[in-house]
Amino acid sequence: xxxxxxxxxxxxxxxxxxxxxxxxxxxxxxxxxxxxxxxxxxxxxxxxxxxxxxxxxxxxxxxxxxxxxxxxxxxxxxxxxxxxxxxxxxxxxxxxxxxxxxxxxxxxxxxxxxxxxxxxxxxxxxxxxxxxxxxxxxxxxxxxxxxxxxxxxxxxxxxxxxxxxxxxxxxxxxxxxxxxxxxxxxxxxxxxxxxxxxxxxxxxxxxxxxxxxxxxxxxxxxxxxxxxxxxxxxxxxxxxxxxxxxxxxxxxxxxxxxxxxxxxxxxxxxxxxxxxxxxxxxxxxxxxxxxxxxx
Amino acid sequence: xxxxxxxxxxxxxxxxxxxxxxxxxxxxxxxxxxxxxxxxxxxxxxxxxxxxxxxxxxxxxxxxxxxxxxxxxxxxxxxxxxxxxxxxxxxxxxxxxxxxxxxxxxxxxxxxxxxxxxxxxxxxxxxxxxxxxxxxxxxxxxxxxxxxxxxxxxxxxxxxxxxxxxxxxxxxxxxxxxxxxxxxxxxxxxxxxxxxxxxxxxxxxxxxxxxxxxxxxxxxxxxxxxxxxxxxxxxxxxxxxxxxxxxxxxxxxxxxxxxxxxxxxxxxxxxxxxxxxxxxxxxxxxxxxxxxxxxxxxxxxxxxxxxxxxxxxxxxxxxxxxxxxxxxxxxxxxxxxxxxxxxxxxxxxxxxxxxxxxxxxxxxxxxxxxxxxxxxxxxxxxxxxxxxxxxxxxxxxxxxxxxxxxxxxxxxxxxxxxxxxxxxxxxx
Numbered sequence: 001x002x003x004x005x006x007x008x009x010x011x012x013x014x015x016x017x018x019x020x021x022x023x024x025x026x027x028x029x030x031x032x033x034x035x036x037x038x039x040x041x042x043x044x045x046x047x048x049x050x051x052x053x054x055x056x057x058x059x060x061x062x063x064x065x066x067x068x069x070x071x072x073x074x075x076x077x078x079x080x081x082x083x084x085x086x087x088x089x090x091x092x093x094x095x096x097x098x099x100x101x102x103x104x105x106x107x108x109x110x111x112x113x114x115x116x117x118x119x120x121x122x123x124x125x126x127x128x129x130x131x132x133x134x135x136x137x138x139x140x141x142x143x144x145x146x147x148x149x150x151x152x153x154x155x156x157x158x159x160x161x162x163x164x165x166x167x168x169x170x171x172x173x174x175x176x177x178x179x180x181x182x183x184x185x186x187x188x189x190x191x192x193x194x195x196x197x198x199x200x201x202x203x204x205x206x207x208x209x210x211x212x213x214x215x216x217x218x219x220x221x222x223x224x225x226x227x228x229x230x231x232x233x234x235x236x237x238x239x240x241x242x243x244x245x246x247x248x249x250x251x252x253x254x255x256x257x258x259x260x261x262x263x264x265x266x267x268x269x270x271x272x273x274x275x276x277x278x279x280x281x282x283x284x285x286x287x288x289x290x291x292x293x294x295x
Numbered sequence: 296x297x298x299x300x301x302x303x304x305x306x307x308x309x310x311x312x313x314x315x316x317x318x319x320x321x322x323x324x325x326x327x328x329x330x331x332x333x334x335x336x337x338x339x340x341x342x343x344x345x346x347x348x349x350x351x352x353x354x355x356x357x358x359x360x361x362x363x364x365x366x367x368x369x370x371x372x373x374x375x376x377x378x379x380x381x382x383x384x385x386x387x388x389x390x391x392x393x394x395x396x397x398x399x400x401x402x403x404x405x406x407x408x409x410x411x412x413x414x415x416x417x418x419x420x421x422x423x424x425x426x427x428x429x430x431x432x433x434x435x436x437x438x439x440x441x442x443x444x445x446x447x448x449x450x451x452x453x454x455x456x457x458x459x460x461x462x463x464x465x466x467x468x469x470x471x472x473x474x475x476x477x478x479x480x481x482x483x484x485x486x487x488x489x490x491x492x493x494x495x496x497x498x499x500x501x502x503x504x505x506x507x508x509x510x511x512x513x514x515x516x517x518x519x520x521x522x523x524x525x526x527x528x529x530x531x532x533x534x535x536x537x538x539x540x541x542x543x544x545x546x547x548x549x550x551x552x553x554x555x556x557x558x559x560x561x562x563x564x565x566x567x568x569x570x571x572x573x574x575x576x577x578x579x580x581x582x583x584x585x586x587x588x589x590x591x592x593x594x595x596x597x598x599x600x601x602x603x604x605x606x607x608x609x610x611x612x613x614x615x616x617x618x619x620x621x622x623x624x625x626x627x628x629x630x631x632x633x634x635x636x637x638x639x640x641x642x643x644x645x646x647x648x649x650x651x652x653x654x655x656x657x658x659x660x661x662x663x664x665x666x667x668x669x670x671x672x673x674x675x676x677x678x679x680x681x682x683x684x685x686x687x688x689x690x691x692x693x694x695x696x697x698x699x700x701x702x703x704x705x706x707x708x709x710x711x712x713x714x715x716x717x718x719x720x721x722x723x
Contacts, residue, residue, distance in 0.1 A: 045394065046366075047373035066720065132491075132546045150546040153491060155704055239691070242699030243713065258366045259686070260721060261394055 040268035045261045057268035067269070070249045073159065077230050077248065080163035082223045086216065089171050093178030094208075108179070112172035119169070123236040126165045127152070152238045155245040162233050162246060169233075170226070174219050181215030182208070217288035221281055228277050249273045321351045321625035326368070326378040328360040332572030333643035340639055344632055351625045353380075361686040365390075368611060372396040375614020380626045383432055383609040385422040386677035386684030391609070393681055397431040398610045398618075407624045408433070408631030410649075419605045419648040422676050432607035433630050434648035436640060438568050439603040439674055440498045441667045442593065446586040448477040448485075448562035459586065464593040467533065474542045477562030484544040486537060487553075487561040490698060491546035496534075497693035498602045499565050503530035505675040506596035511689065512678035518718045524711055531697060531707040538701050546702065559585050565592070571644030571663065589663040591670040603674030604685070605648055608633070646671050681722070688721040 040057055044050025061067050096107045114122065129137045132150040141149050151161040189207050198206065231250035234240060240247035240255075249269060257266035329337045334357055341355045356378075358364045365387060371377040373396070383391065391397050405411055410433070412420060419434035442461075449455045454473045456462040464470050477485040489495025504511060509526030512518050519527055537543040544555055556564035557577060564570075568589075577583040592601045608630045610618070618626075633640075637647035638657055646668045647653040659665050683689040692714045700710035 047370055064720065065716075133551060150491070150702075153546050153699060153702070155699065239694060241691075241695035242704060243696060255688075255691075259362055259688070260681070261369065261390070 036267045036271055039264055040271050042264045044263040044267075046257050046263045046266075050264055053264070057265050058272075060265065061268055061272065066244065066247060066252060067249075069244050070247045070252050073244075073246060074228055074230065074248050076159055077163060078224060078227050080160060081166055081227045082220060084163075085167045085171055085174060085223055086219050088167065089174030089219065090178050090212075090216070092171070092175045093182060096175065096179060097182045108175070111175050114169050115172035117169070119232040120236060122165065122169045123233055126168075127237060130161065153242055155242050158238050158242070158246045162230075162237055165237070166227070166230070166233055170223075174223070177215055177219055178212070181212045185211045213288075213291075217285065217291075220288060221285050224284055225277055225281050228273070228280070320349070321622055323351060323353050323380055323622070323626055323629055324378045325353050325355040325380050325629075326364075327355065327357055327382040328364045329382070330357055330360065331569065332576065333569050333640075333645070336572070336639060336643045340633060340636060343636070344629065348628075348632075351628060353629060365686060369394050369396055372611035373614065375612075375616055377611040377613065379610065379618065379622060380629060381609055381611060382435070383607050384685040385419065385432065385434065385605040385607050387687075388422065388425075388431065388684075389679050390681045390684065390687070392425050392431065396611050398612055400430045400433060400610070404623070404627050405430075405433075407627040408634070410631055410634060414634075414650055415648050416650065416653070416671055418603075418671070418674060418676065419607075422605060422679075423607055432609040433634070434605045434607045435633065435637065436606050436645035436648055437603055437671045437674065438606065438645045439592075439601045439667075439670050440502065440565055440567050441589045441591060441601075441663075441670070443556060443564035443566065443570070443574070443587060443589045445482075445556065445559060445562050446588065447559065448480045448482045449473070450480075452476045452480075459588075461588055461590055464595075467595045470593065470595055471540075471542075474537070474540070474563070478542065480562075482562040483560040484547075484555050485542045485561060486563040486565060487544050487547065487555040488565040489547055489549040489552040490538070490543055490701070491694075492549045492552075492698070493690040493694035495547075495549060495552060495566070496698045496701075497690050498567070499534065500527075500530055500693060500697055501602045501675070501677070502592055502600070503533055503596060505600045505602065506594065506598055508597060510678070512680040512683055512718065514679070516680065516722060518715045518722075519711070524715065527711045527714070528707045531700060531710060534697075535701040535703070535707060538703070546698075557583070559583075568644035568646070568664075568667070572642065589667055591667040598673075600673045600675045601670050603670070603676055605676075606645070607648075682718055688718055692717050 039050070041052060041054060042050035043053050043056070092111055096104055096111070099107055117125075129135050130151045132138070132148060132153070135148075138148040141151075149157055151157040185208065189211070190203060193203055193207055229250060230248050231254070234246050234248055234251055235254070238246045240251050250273065253266045253270045253273070256262045256269065325341070327334075327337060338355065341353050345352050358367060368377060368381060377396075383397075388397075412430070415434050416437065419437055420430075423432040423434050424430050444461050446455060446459055449461070452473070454461060454463050454476070464473060474485040488499055501511065504523070504527050507526040507529060509523040509530070510520055511523070511527075513520045534543075538545065544552060544561075547555065553564070553566065553570060553573065555561045556566075557573065571589065574583070574587055574589075578587070591599075593599075610623070610626055634647075634649040635652070637649050637652040638655065638661075641647050641652070641658055641661060641664055644664065646664060647658065652658060653668070653671075658668075677683045677689070680689075681687075696705070696710050696713050696717065699705065700707060705713075
């Protein structure tokens with residue numbers, strides 16, 4: 001008897017503990033997601049209800065040239081950022097790991113600092129440094145290309161330039177993850193390998209790389225999700241131009257919803273983006289896990 | 296004196312308050328988007344109104360111009376948390392009507408403000424009406440781009456008359472001759488406008504297109520109908536040529552384009568009348584260093600016309616509720632008072648839409664407004680379309696396609712083709 005009472009009390013406590021989370025989750029995540037799905041089948045404006053239009057929004061999406069252009073640009077941006085930022089972060093982490101004590105802390109602070117800045121500050125800094133008339137980096141560009149380049153106004157430079165800004169901004173966090181991963185590798189493994197006569201090259205490829213793989217896979221997946229969601233930097237630096245060469249899916253969602261008042265269509269685009277991110281990141285993580293098991 | 300009257304009025308109000316506790320002060324929540332030199336003048340108007348009207352107090356907030364302002368208006372009006380009175384671009388009317396955020400201005404409303412439809416310039420009044428002729432806003436001004444000039448670079452050329460006023464520009468060839476003359480006289484960028492921004496590029500392009508009789512979007516929603524596409528190509532080629540000749544600055548953002556003129560590096564500036572206060576203030580403080588003037592954009596192509604837009608007053612819907620009639624009357628009182636004091640707003644370079652002020656002697660002697668106010672008659676407003684107007688896809692296309700094309704990244708034909716398909720796709 002007492003035990004039953006005890007158990008139900010137990011359950012009550014458990015429920016009451018998870019209730020706040022479930023309530024908030026339902027309110028700020030589950031409900032909006034359901035609403036987005038519902039809205040994507042209507043011709044609703046940004047605020048207020050609309051009429052059910054079935055798959056019209058999706059049909060329109062498939063014939064919208066800008067959608068494909070944005071999709072390609074999203075892919076191009078992922079290509080420009082995900083692997084480069086992972087490689088750079090790994091190299092920096094390996095270098096920082098060799099430092100010790102205060103120097104290591106200082107180096108970490110320096111690399112982590114940009115990550116603390118809000119995106120608008122980051123884009124302001126870079127817009128100034130790359131400013132066509134006064135930018136302090138223009139002489140550097142001039143040295144290589146022979147003339148100054150308005151990087152955010154040039155269809156070939158704009159995406160790589162946004163990618164550089166993004167990598168500079170977000171890299172510190174990846175360095176931190178890698179550093180944590182490196183510290184988790186037991187020192188004895190290196191000692192044992194060295195006793196067996198392993199070279200530094202072998203040490204890296206046979207010890208560090210395989211043992212660091214879970215962290216690398218995590219960084220790659222996090223970066224993929226993050227970079228597919230590119231919006232702020234493009235909105236603040238180039239507004240999708242020139243000739244839509246930096247138009248990305250979230251910018252399309254923003255313009256449709258807030259500028260043109262097409263809530264339903266914007267919901268359909270964002271839902272498609274959501275599905276793309278889910279599918280790609282799950283696929284990627286699975287592939288990376290298989291890749292990890294082979295080692 | 297004013298303080299004393301205020302004290303007397305409040306004393307009377309306090310006394311009256313004992314007798315009739317229903318005495319209610321109306322607070323009018325006001326949103327605008329004036330942050331520059333004109334914002335200062337608008338705030339002065341609000342303060343003056345508040346001082347003169349103890350029973351109606353304006354609570355003004357200035358928000359960010361463009362998409363942020365209109366997004367906030369739409370979302371807040373829909374849930375009844377919007378302002379009681381707001382400034383609105385008449386070029387934005389079509390989208391505003393489709394969003395259903397504006398309430399009709401009735402004849403009774405105009406009465407309450409002490410105004411009538413006949414008091415306004417017809418072009419601005421038309422732009423303030425819906426397709427069915429219902430009035431949705433009260434026009435406040437007409438603003439346009441004008442041609443600012445720096446006399447230093449034109450001295451000794453045929454383009455200054457005996458009084459030192461700009462003269463002799465009657466065609467594109469004349470204007471380009473003047474640009475070359477200015478360049479020879481050492482002007483770094485003979486004509487400056489925001490070549491890398493949406494607004495500056497759009498307004499020059501639209502003016503050149505309209506001067507050829509071209510239409511950006513027709514009444515029935517066709518983009519660049521008939522031979523308008525060829526005319527648009529021509530307009531873009533003219534701008535591209537100015538770039539190729541080194542006459543206009545490369546990729547200049549708005550502030551930089553203004554700075555080129557105020558610092559005396561440009562002989563001409565194609566920019567809005569709203570920069571007049573900037574020039575006046577610099578001149579007054581003795582920081583300008585040259586003599587300047589501003590005229591209506593000359594006839595460069597076939598007809599004399601200039602892009603124009605209007606700031607207007609509008610009363611947004613209050614969610615599902617109706618605005619309290621007493622409050623609405625107070626709002627209309629504010630609008631009426633502002634219209635009648637529009638001469639102070641003209642000081643910010645604008646042309647009043649309210650004829651009694653625009654035709655007053657005080658305005659007729661106000662310079663440089665009086666010189667260019669003739670543009671109001673022949674002005675071309677933005678197309679009446681949901682994809683045109685302030686912060687619209689048409690503005691985006693200027694930055695996204697026209698600006699890079701004139702910097703040499705795309706041919707004029709391909710660029711105009713792209714503008715056309717871009718605007719068409721946004722219309723559905």
